[in-house]
Amino acid sequence: xxxxYSQQIQHSLIVAxxxxxxxxxxxxxxRLFGQRKFVxxxxxxxxxxxxxxxxxxxxLVRLGVRGHEVRxxxxxxxxxxxxxxxxxxxxxxxxxxxxxxxxxxGISLQLLVRRQIWVTVAAGLTTSLCVEVLQYLLTxxxxxxxxxxxxxxxxLVGASICCLFVDL
Numbered sequence: 001x002x003x004x005y006s007q008q009i010q011h012s013l014i015v016a017x018x019x020x021x022x023x024x025x026x027x028x029x030x031r032l033f034g035q036r037k038f039v040x041x042x043x044x045x046x047x048x049x050x051x052x053x054x055x056x057x058x059x060l061v062r063l064g065v066r067g068h069e070v071r072x073x074x075x076x077x078x079x080x081x082x083x084x085x086x087x088x089x090x091x092x093x094x095x096x097x098x099x100x101x102x103x104x105x106g107i108s109l110q111l112l113v114r115r116q117i118w119v120t121v122a123a124g125l126t127t128s129l130c131v132e133v134l135q136y137l138l139t140x141x142x143x144x145x146x147x148x149x150x151x152x153x154x155x156l157v158g159a160s161i162c163c164l165f166v167d168l
Contacts, residue, residue, distance in 0.1 A: 012058045019050020030096070041112065048108040052127070055101060059131050061138050071139050077146035098150035099157065102128070106158020111166065117159045124155025 030039045078095075086094070102124050110120045128151035129140040130141040 010059050011061070012054045015053050015057045016050060017137060019047060019053060023050065023065045026164065029098055036108025044108050044112040047104070047114055051108050053106040055105065055131060058101060060138065068166040069148050071136060072096065072142045074142055074146070077144070077149055079146075095150060099154040101159070102151045103158040106155035106160075107162045108158075109155070110159040117156065117163060120159040121152055121156050125152050128152065147156055 023043050026042050026046055027039050030042060063067055105124060105127065106120050110117070113119060124150060128148050131151075132147060135141050137145040
C-alpha cells in the first residue's frame with residue numbers, strides 16, 4: 001500500500017512542478033511581450049488548473065496496481081474504508097495528506113476570484129464531491145464522507161493563508 005501511495009505522491013509532485021514551471025514561463029513570456037495586465041490572472045489560472053490536475057492525479061488516475069479497488073461508500077466520517085485497520089501514524093498521514101491536497105487549490109482560487117472565503121470553500125466542497133462520485137463510479141478507491149470534510153478544511157486553510165498575507 002505504501003509503495004502505491006509513494007507512486008501517487010511522486011506523480012502528483014511531477015504534475016505540481018510542471019504546473020509551476022508553466023505558470024512561471026507564462027509570467028516570463030507575458031512580461032517580455034509587455035502584457036503585464038494579464039500576468040497576474042494568467043499565473044493564478046495556471047496554478048489553479050495545476051492544483052486541479054494534482055487532485056485528479058492523486059485521487060483518480062490509476063498508477064500501478066491497487067488491490068483494494070472496490071465500489072464502496074463510507075457514510076460515517078473516518079469510520080471505515082482507508083481509515084480502518086491502519087496505524088495511528090498512517091491515519092494521521094492520510095488526514096494531513098487530504099487537507100494538504102486542497103491547500104494549493106484554496107490559495108490559487110482565492111487569489112483568482114478574490115471573493116469571500118466561503119466561495120472558495122464551497123468550490124472545494126464541490127470539487128471534492130465530484131472526486132468522490134468519480135472514485136465511486138470508476139472504482140478508484142473508497143468514497144469517504146470524511147474526505148469532503150478534510151478537503152473543505154484544506155480549501156479553507158489555503159484561502160485563509162491567502163487572506164492573511166494578501167490584501168484582497
